[in-house]
Amino acid sequence: SAGAFQDPPTATPEPTPEPVPLAERLVFGAPYIHRSGVVQTARPLGDEWQVSEYLSNGYSGQIPTVFMINNLDLVVVHHYLRSGIAFETLDTLSTEFLTTAYFAAEWQEYDTWAETARTVTGEAVITDFALAVNDLDFLARDVSSVVESWLVVTRVVVPADSPELLDLLMDEVLARLVVYPQMLALPLGWPIHADQDLGVMLEMPPAMTLGLDVPGQYAMYWLMTGDEAGDHPYVELHALESEVADVRDWIAVMYPDAAIIDAAASDAAAIDGNDLVVYTYVDQTGVERCVLGVLVSGADGPLAVVTATAMAAEVPNWLDESTLPPLYSDVKLVITQGIQVLVPAAE
Incomplete structure (x- = not known):
């Protein structure tokens, strides 16, 4: 009979579950320490996070850098230190160093950028941005401070529809950021x-x-x-x-x-x-x-x-x-x- 050779019935598609927001699954593991020993930072757990580090040469010396990039959630965490920053106050750091020209170079990988807010606290200069690249919009925050003539920069970039994630991630990262000035006494290239x-x-x-x-x-x-x-x-x-x-x-x-x-x-x-x-x-x-x-x-x-x-x-x-x-x-x-x-x- 026809039923003896009937093909299996056509399957029904299963809906894809909504992905769990990063803010709900954000977990940190053991700290990540840059190979220079100068910077210790948060290490988010999960295969979606890719970590890279550099010790590049700048005009004022070597620059320890850490990138943590999450392409699944379109998030970037960026740390770097830069020597030779001798400003008496954070106000002068803000006005004389963290200028439009400086940030234009820092955001050059993006199609557009605009500063949206800036605050000078007793500990850091906090600057917010709106960014765009490849028809995608982002929010970003730069927190810059000075430790023993070193500029210490932490940046977080998140999708533009996630302002709460920007606040959460920056707070969590800064709570785990440690700078070890003692390690600056020896050459940064020493492992x-x-x-x-x-x-x-x-x-x-x-x-x-x-x-x-x-x-x-x-x-x-x-x-x-x-x-x-x-x-x-x-x-x-x-x-x-x-x-x-x-x-x-x-x-x-x-x-x-x-x-x-x-x-x-x-x-x-x-x-x-x-x-x-x-x-x-x-x-x-x-x-x-x-x-x-x-x-x-x-x-x-x-x-x-x-x-x-x-x-x-x-x-x-x-x-x-x-x-x-x-x-x-x-x-x-x-x-x-x-x-x-x-x-x-x-x-």
Whole structure:
């Protein structure tokens, strides 16, 4: 019969569910830290977010930049820092730097732009815009402030029909934005190691290579000097396995036969009040090592110990600059200037 070979009935189309608005699904993960170590910002979760970063060269120096672009929801979050900004007040920053010519260059990727509002607060210059590109309309907000002669810029772009999203996203991003001025003391091109479990970040000379990384417990970097067969100095980040009040306590537990040969106070923010301590010990191979160690402390107490180690035959005393071979001074800078306590992620 005809029914024996009847084709399946024509299916009915299923309506596509309305997409969940970004404001209702906006969730942030662990902070995103620019490779310069200068900027820590919010990292939205979701495959729709694409993150890119740069360290470009500007007329006043290198410019750390982070873009977070969401093409699904047509949203952009943009951070950048620019050095050499020396204005006495935010009012003068607003009138003399954040000019029409400046913003014309900043919005050059858009077909049209217009400033719609500007406010100077005690902390920042806040400027709103109406933008258009490819027959699409957008709202944008630029929040510019100055930290130690660095211009710190955060921008958010959203579709023109989402003013509430502009407010929400900018508030959430600014609440999670952290600038680490301490990291500006060393070259911006130096790479970082950020252990968010321990809450510690290290800035390294480019010649250092990662040897081992166990987040929350341990990391080690070698200084590669060109002699692959040689004995290379190295930097280690150690989690604390017991309560200590001073790096000497840690040394006594980890290296009970070590001899402390020198010490000096430090004024670096992450280790302020904690002495830099030099000690020597003989390792399992019979080689005498000289170590520079320091206890890293946060607002709630000690977090970790950071050490730099070399053969005592090459470095008799890390605190005696005249004894350090070439490149070893850079390794010492990791301990004396390259340590930063991370700000925990905002809830």
